[in-house]
Amino acid sequence: NGTSRHGLxxxxxxxxxxxxxxxxxxxLDSRPGRGTVFSLDLPLSGNDPxxxxxxxxxxxxxxxxxxxxxxxxxxxxxxxxxxxxxxxxDVETFGSLEAVRQTLRQPPDVVLADYQLLDGVTGxxxxxxxxxRWGQDVGAIVITGDTRADTVQQLAALGIHVLYKPVxxxxxxxxxxxxxxxxxxxxxxxxxxxxxxxxxxTDLSIFEAHxxxx
Numbered sequence: 001n002g003t004s005r006h007g008l009x010x011x012x013x014x015x016x017x018x019x020x021x022x023x024x025x026x027x028l029d030s031r032p033g034r035g036t037v038f039s040l041d042l043p044l045s046g047n048d049p050x051x052x053x054x055x056x057x058x059x060x061x062x063x064x065x066x067x068x069x070x071x072x073x074x075x076x077x078x079x080x081x082x083x084x085x086x087x088x089x090d091v092e093t094f095g096s097l098e099a100v101r102q103t104l105r106q107p108p109d110v111v112l113a114d115y116q117l118l119d120g121v122t123g124x125x126x127x128x129x130x131x132x133r134w135g136q137d138v139g140a141i142v143i144t145g146d147t148r149a150d151t152v153q154q155l156a157a158l159g160i161h162v163l164y165k166p167v168x169x170x171x172x173x174x175x176x177x178x179x180x181x182x183x184x185x186x187x188x189x190x191x192x193x194x195x196x197x198x199x200x201x202t203d204l205s206i207f208e209a210h211x212x213x214x
Contacts, residue, residue, distance in 0.1 A: 014145040014164075018166045024042055025040070026039075059173035060087075060173065061087050062180060065110070066092070066106065067091055068092050068094065068112065069084070070093075070095070070097075070111065070123065071095070071113070071114040072118045074095070080112065081093050092104070092108070097117065100129065100130070101129065108130070109179070110138065110140065111123075111126060113126050113141070113143070115144035115151075116144070116146075123142040124154075124155065127140040128158070137159065139176075139179030140158075140159065141161045142160050142161070142162055143163050143165060144163075144164065145165040147164060163175065
């Protein structure tokens, strides 16, 4: 089944970065032949409806910016869309490359995609499609838990920025501002953004590959 989800491991690197980011102690108890237990100490806290509003206030708004979010996990997709909307961003979400092909009618300012999508498709595949269709060097960010050097080098060669999971919102905001400031002038000056240019993309700008480990 090509749409089935298969685990790629325990994701311990992501867990470690997330625990460190939140300052929550992570502990390990492993006994050969019996098993392993990971424990995480979390403080008790009530619901704080002002939490997301405070987070939005820490990041300058980006009104009028169009971002395409591609992730095959609906919960992740929706969470990212809500965060970006708090910054005044016009967000369009998709769950697959095929959905982008069928539905996207305008070139975005930035594509924000998960690295590993379903059916063997990757975030770079989506980015390549968008750039080729409109003939523009659209800003691109891939979110991944894969910290291997060859993966980072591959994305750098394609002019794609990398953010590691879990993504820190202020870091995402800063990177988006950089990409929006550096976007091709023709992207913001197009009189009709709804029509593809028909030109094949022939060049790639090389950006810094990543924003540092989380």
